Amino acid sequence: MVEEPSDRPERLDLRRLLVLVRQRLRGGRRRVRAxxxxxxxxxxxxxxxxxxxxxxxxxxxxxxxxxxxxxxxxxxxxxxxxxxxxxxxxxxxxxxxxxxxxxxxxxxxxxxxxxxxxxxxxxxxxxxxxxxxxxxxxxxxxxxxxxxxxxxxxxxxxxxxxxxxxxxxxxxxxTPQDARKRARQLAGASLSDLSEMLETISRGLRDGDAERMRDALAQGRSTQGTLDDWASVVRNAQQTARISPTARRFLPELARLQRASTLVDRAMRNARVIARRGQTAVEQGVRDDRVGDALHGLSVAANRLGEALRTGANTADTAQVLALVTAELDPHDVEDPGWQLQTLVILMRSLTIDLLQASGLSAAEANHLLS
Structure with missing residues (x-):
């Protein structure tokens, strides 16, 4: 049975509401646990x-x-x-x-x-x-x-x-606290949010589903609070470590977490732009498995980076995954009847550079991988 056109806006509003509620509940659970x-x-x-x-x-x-x-x-x-x-x-x-x-x-x-x-x-x-x-x-x-x-x-x-x-x-x-603990938790949570958003964009582009793109944008807009908390917590942790003899040894890792918080915030902003551009492209009939697969690779890399920062592990594995993804990020190789996919790939390159730097590479090293 064909759905009445008048029912569709209401169904879409309900879907968007469910996405926002799910994100709110997820953030609420994190805050309660902390x-x-x-x-x-x-x-x-x-x-x-x-x-x-x-x-x-x-x-x-x-x-x-x-x-x-x-x-x-x-x-x-x-x-x-x-x-x-x-x-x-x-x-x-x-x-x-x-x-x-x-x-x-x-x-x-x-x-x-x-x-x-x-x-x-x-x-x-x-x-x-x-x-x-x-x-x-x-x-x-x-x-x-x-x-x-x-x-x-x-x-x-x-x-x-x-x-x-x-x-x-x-x-x-x-009850002394590890100065890194909360900053690590927020790093993992922020990158998990970014990973989930990129995966939603990937599915939307591969399926040609504009609603998934809108869902991804709703996910991205609801993550800013976690990113702001990460930046604030790591800044306070650095201040504590500078005056605490027992926590001073954590300063190098806290500096990495502080740098990563800035870069991941930038990556999330890029991801929101990708979602908006992707929505427009999909609405015009664009769909592409190859670019969708590259977005999936970025999602996997973001998740691994978040896990590494959360546990204090080596982030070299993330850099390797991102290096593999870069092979799919040449806008000149995109077979697109228009310019939409090339624009998405250019934006994805910027996001990839942010994640490469968050994993420990310098700006020069990150740009060299994409050259």
């Missing part, structure tokens, strides 16, 4: 800090103990001792200043202004860390805004903040 252990440890530390303040110190409302612990630890595994200490100091400083202003002057507009000025300027004097300054101001505002009657004595909330910060610092010390 945050599970940090969140559980932070929750345990927050509960214990409340217990110490409530049962040990006898505070009736130890609100700031778990708050300080959670603020300092958060939900990520990036728990550099210095950063946690900076946050703990900022919380304690803000609470202390807030207590002084609230007890001396009470709540009010001018008091809130005063505690922000004092907290921020004192924090800038103590240390250059931005989070220390922000937390000093935020906690001071909270103290001044909350009723004084809710305090367990003149130093109750300040003591609670110290307890919470101390538990956070203890967790950071007792």
């Amino acid at each position: 945050a599970a252990f940090p969140v559980v440890t932070a929750a345990i530390a927050a509960g214990l800090s409340w217990a110490v303040a409530y049962y040990g110190l006898g505070h009736a409302q130890p609100f700031f103990a778990p708050v300080a612990t959670w603020v300092c630890l958060g939900f990520t595994a990036d728990r550099e001792v210095r950063k946690v200490a900076e946050l703990a100091l900022g919380v304690a400083l803000g609470v202390a200043l807030g207590e002084l202003v609230a007890r001396a002057l009470g709540p009010g507009v001018l008091q809130i202004m005063l505690v922000i000025v004092l907290g921020a300027l004192l924090a800038r004097f103590v240390d250059r860390g931005p989070m220390l300054t922000i937390q000093a101001g935020v906690q001071g505002i909270v103290i001044v805004a909350l009723p004084v009657a809710a305090v367990d004595g003149p130093t109750g909330r300040w003591t609670d903040a110290l307890v919470g910060g101390s538990f956070a610092l203890l967790v950071a010390i007792l």
Whole structure:
């Protein structure tokens, strides 16, 4: 039975929605896996800090103990001792200043202004860390805004903040993280996304299926968050490794991961352009097995590169796979009645150079393979 034309747009919208939902779910699962252990440890530390303040110190409302612990630890595994200490100091400083202003002057507009000025300027004097300054101001505002009657004595909330910060610092010390771990995971995830997208483009070109091209473009557009996280995490890991005697040996690998993050981001942008150009070509009746096979080869290479970066293995195998693919990437060899496939091959060459460099080759070496 022939499908009614009026039903087709609705079916296509549903298909695109399913692609986006699948990508969202995939990203969500990754974020949950990455945050599970940090969140559980932070929750345990927050509960214990409340217990110490409530049962040990006898505070009736130890609100700031778990708050300080959670603020300092958060939900990520990036728990550099210095950063946690900076946050703990900022919380304690803000609470202390807030207590002084609230007890001396009470709540009010001018008091809130005063505690922000004092907290921020004192924090800038103590240390250059931005989070220390922000937390000093935020906690001071909270103290001044909350009723004084809710305090367990003149130093109750300040003591609670110290307890919470101390538990956070203890967790950071007792659960040291490999500075490379999260950056490696995001490298693998980003290249897995790129591999899946290239495979979708490959199938769309071989089958002449414009809908697959649209699916590939939807996949590509949903990956930018992972790529941005990779760049941010590896940059923070480098900062940690530079000041940590135990992590300094990881700097060479982190430099490679940082370079790869830039190149893979560029490759993904090229892949999006390929998907858009490929969609136009397929809609005009173009289909080609040879170029589709080359895209499949790039997909395989991207997946292998992601696995190598994720595990810290040698990336030479990826370079070999890409070297084989380059044989299929001469635009002059394309048997095309028009210019569409030649354009795709030129774009694929640019993407291949990005992946070759991400696998460790220099720009000159990568360009030489394609010359």
